[in-house]
Amino acid sequence: MATIHILGLGAGTKAQLPLGVYETLKQAQPLFVRTKDHPVMAELEREGLTYRSFDEVYERHPHFQVVYEEIVNCLLEEAKRQGTIYYAVPGHPLVAEQTVHMLLNQGSEKGVTVHIGGGQSFLDPLFARLQIDPNDGCVLLDGTCLTLSQLNPRLHHIITQVYDRFVASEVKLTLMELYPDDYSITVATAVGVIGQEQLLEIPLYELDRVLDINNMTAVYVPPATDEQVLNRLYDQARDIFRTLRGPDGCPWDKKQTHESLKKYVLEEAQEVCEAIDAGDVDQLKEELGDLLLQVFLHAQIAEEEGLFNMEDVLQSLNEKMIRRHPHVFGDLRLQDAEDVKQQWEKIKAEEYRQKQNRQKR
Structure with a gap:
């Protein structure tokens, strides 16, 4: 059966390679490497190591996904043609290596066995330099596809693939949706590589102004304790309302019921409308918060x-929005807003019919 042995090149120099990985690399033939742009490769070349790199694939395609697909297809074909091949990647094969995960997913389908070898991840020296314990809660994220929903400011964040200033700019803009512009972060480059390692602590707004960014750069975002950050979180609101209704909470909030709050729901909705009519954006923001207050309090x-x-409540809302927008989340095609309205009413009527049937049972 065709086999691919995947080896990790470690975080830095040859001295940091596990002995078993080093000895395997020395006799590995044919050997493919994702990139030769890694400190250990020059040392191994001087010892006579021969290999084929995929650096030219990066130059042919503007998007990483296409690059990864070509690399994986080539490796699978070579494994079937030659029987056994070796593939080396920076760091540890299972840390921030998309081609490895693609090989694991596709290997069995293509009749290729994939074996994972060792290798020191860049995370080991990074944790040591930053003096953080990942057991406290640490999130490892890809900077090329970072989204707001992935962020939890109570945890450590390490953002990889920040390989140029364009990606750094995108990462900065995403982080600034949650963190203050001057939030302190650390840009870590070539951590663990003697003579190349750089740790630069900067305010968030300067991230895309750092000149020395390359394929060995990661960004560290420390946990937040500032209420300016925490008060932007959903779970912070949940904790606040649980506290208000708790044993040591607010006497007024603790005695409220669904019935006693009815008039406030109407009042807050009316004030939202008044803010809209007045064109007062700041007032609208505040009134929407007051209306949301009612939702949280009723739910509590x-x-x-x-x-x-x-x-x-959120599950019900999300399911309803997906269900009532089959033209967005499904295959239905609608022409205009009038078609959307008619489809909405049709789905709503069907939901009502199903609800009535359930109540009759």
Whole structure:
């Protein structure tokens, strides 16, 4: 059966390679490497190591996904043609190596066995330099596809693939949706590589101004304790309302019921409309918060009564929006807003019919 042995080139120099990986690399033939742009490769070349790199594939394609697909297809074909091949990647094969995960997913389908060898991840020296314990909670993210929903400011964040100033700019803009512009971050480059390692602590807004960014650059974002950050979080609001209704909470909030809050829901909705009519953006932001307050408070009361909680409310909302937008989340094609309205009413009527049927049972 065709086999691919995947080896990790470690985080830095030859001295940091595990002995077993080093000895395997020395006799590995044919050997393919994702990139020769790694400190250990020059040392191994001087010892006579021969290999084929995929650096030219990066030059042919503007998008990484296409690059990875070509690399994986080539490796699978070579394995089937030659029986056994070796593939070396920076760091540890299972850390921030998309081609490895693609090989693991596709190997069995193509009749190719994939074996994972060792290798020191860049995370080991990075944790040591930053003096952080990942057991406290650490998120490893890809800078080329970073999204706001991936961020949890109570945890350590290490963002990889920040290989140029364009990616750095995209990462900065995403982080600034949650963190203050001057939030302190660390740009870490070639950590663990003697003579090349750089740790630069800067405010967030300067991230895309750093000149020495390359394929060995990662960004570290420390956990936030500032309420300016935490007060932007959903779970912070959940904790606040649980506290308000708790034993040591607010006497007024603790005595409220769904019935007693009805008038406030109407009042807050009316004030939202008034802010819209006035064209007052700041007032609208505040009034929407007051309306959301009512939602959180009702959900908290329901949770205490064992009926439902805020997560159930969100689940119901999300499911409804997906269900009522088959032209966005499904295959249905609609022409204009009038078609959308008619489809909405049709789905709504069907939901009502199903609800009535359930109540009759």
